[in-house]
Amino acid sequence: MIIKSSTKEYIVNIEKDFKFVEMLKKKENALFVIDRNLYNLYYRILFQDIQKEKIYIIEAIETNKTIESALSICEVMTKIPAKRNVHLLSFGGGIVQDITGFVANILYRGISWTFVPTTLLASCDSCIGGKTSLNYKQYKNLLGTFYPPDQIYICSQFFNTLSDYDFKSGLGEIVKFNIMYGEQGITKIENNIEQLLARNKETLDEFVEKSLIFKKGFIEEDEFDKGIRIHLNFAHTFGHAFEAVSNYMIPHGTAVAIGTLVANRISFERGLLKEDIVTRIETIIKKIINVDLLQTSFNLDKIVDAMRKDKKQINDNLTAVLLYGNMQLKVYHDLEKKEIKQAISFVSNILK
Numbered sequence: 001m002i003i004k005s006s007t008k009e010y011i012v013n014i015e016k017d018f019k020f021v022e023m024l025k026k027k028e029n030a031l032f033v034i035d036r037n038l039y040n041l042y043y044r045i046l047f048q049d050i051q052k053e054k055i056y057i058i059e060a061i062e063t064n065k066t067i068e069s070a071l072s073i074c075e076v077m078t079k080i081p082a083k084r085n086v087h088l089l090s091f092g093g094g095i096v097q098d099i100t101g102f103v104a105n106i107l108y109r110g111i112s113w114t115f116v117p118t119t120l121l122a123s124c125d126s127c128i129g130g131k132t133s134l135n136y137k138q139y140k141n142l143l144g145t146f147y148p149p150d151q152i153y154i155c156s157q158f159f160n161t162l163s164d165y166d167f168k169s170g171l172g173e174i175v176k177f178n179i180m181y182g183e184q185g186i187t188k189i190e191n192n193i194e195q196l197l198a199r200n201k202e203t204l205d206e207f208v209e210k211s212l213i214f215k216k217g218f219i220e221e222d223e224f225d226k227g228i229r230i231h232l233n234f235a236h237t238f239g240h241a242f243e244a245v246s247n248y249m250i251p252h253g254t255a256v257a258i259g260t261l262v263a264n265r266i267s268f269e270r271g272l273l274k275e276d277i278v279t280r281i282e283t284i285i286k287k288i289i290n291v292d293l294l295q296t297s298f299n300l301d302k303i304v305d306a307m308r309k310d311k312k313q314i315n316d317n318l319t320a321v322l323l324y325g326n327m328q329l330k331v332y333h334d335l336e337k338k339e340i341k342q343a344i345s346f347v348s349n350i351l352k
């Protein structure tokens with residue numbers, strides 16, 4: 001799959017096994033930045049024959065998604081004599097992607113970068129679109145740029161070692177894309193949810209590719225998030241608030257899945273969506289949420305407060321993307337605190 005951006009076209013390769021890694025190891029003047037857990041899990045089969053000085057290991061935690069981490073990688077890369085001809089290869093999920101994308105963008109005003117997403121979330125969603133983000137002080141994703149990789153290699157074999165939490169987080173984004181797609185997407189998820197939960201490789205490959213094709217339509221039309229791309233924010237205004245209030249214990253895709261439930265409840269209460277559709281979606285999402293994550297996260301005032309702080313909120317009324325009618329998406333700028341709280345209460349009850 002090829003993605004067009006203003007600076008380049010970049011390529012998404014969907015691989016059936018790990019053979020592509022051998023080819024990546026041959027790149028000259030390259031630094032491998034690898035997620036620590038991934039490095040330990042795949043040391044024997046993938047990484048043991050790479051020279052130690054060509055490897056930078058990073059722990060994938062939010063507190064490492066900082067300018068200091070980015071500068072520390074820059075420091076190592078500037079020691080490679082080739083300068084502008086250096087190559088960055090990163091392996092990991094969204095955290096590694098966000099940090100290394102930022103580095104690839106600022107170092108020498110842009111170096112060549114290959115990204116190997118190893119979580120389901122990064123594979124089905126974040127690897128395309130070119131956003132790089134760092135956290136600053138208490139603010140999540142406050143610093144950032146647009147800078148896509150030159151090459152992306154997706155291999156669903158990596159998903160076998162994901163924790164149940166991280167795997168279901170990725171499913172959250174897949175389910176969200178299919179809901180945005182419309183009734184057909186919902187039926188498709190209903191028919192395949194058990195296969196997805198069982199981590200069936202063919203099913204995952206199919207849904208990852210479909211998710212990326214769906215996202216591609218938005219990012220190619222509005223690369224810099226000034227127009228139609230805002231629709232990809234569906235469920236995220238609420239999701240970001242759940243992530244923040246849980247102190248990032250709720251992973252991103254799971255927060256998006258909960259956000260989908262809240263958005264749809266508001267649509268239903270406003271008469272924008274029919275009950276049977278909303279209930280069908282609730283049945284699917286209940287299967288992909290680990291309820292133990294939710295214990296402290298339903299403080300209504302805190303959630304609404306966190307929504308107000310979201311950087312996409314532009315004025316006093318709360319803004320969110322909602323579904324209406326025949327599953328179309330639209331930005332609503334008039335969301336009231338009261339209806340949001342009611343929807344969150346409802347969702348908290350059905351998830352008990």
Ligand SMILES: NC(=O)c1ccc[n+]([C@@H]2O[C@H](COP(=O)([O-])OP(=O)(O)OC[C@H]3O[C@@H](n4cnc5c(N)ncnc54)[C@H](O)[C@@H]3O)[C@@H](O)[C@H]2O)c1
Pocket residue numbers: 035036037038041060062065092093094095096097098118119120121122125126127129130131132133141158159160161162163166169251252253
């Ligand atoms: N740039 C974007 O467009 C974008 C979009 C969505 C989310 N994000 C960011 O992505 C981050 C979340 O990323 P994520 O959900 O991909 O996960 P992550 O990078 O936070 O990793 C989650 C966990 O999975 C582990 N892991 C990674 N690959 C593994 C594998 N194959 N097997 C076993 N464990 C593995 C990691 O070590 C970590 O413990 C957040 O910081 C979020 O803000 C960025």
Ligand SMILES: [Zn+2]
Pocket residue numbers: 125173236252253256
């Ligand atoms: Zn998301």
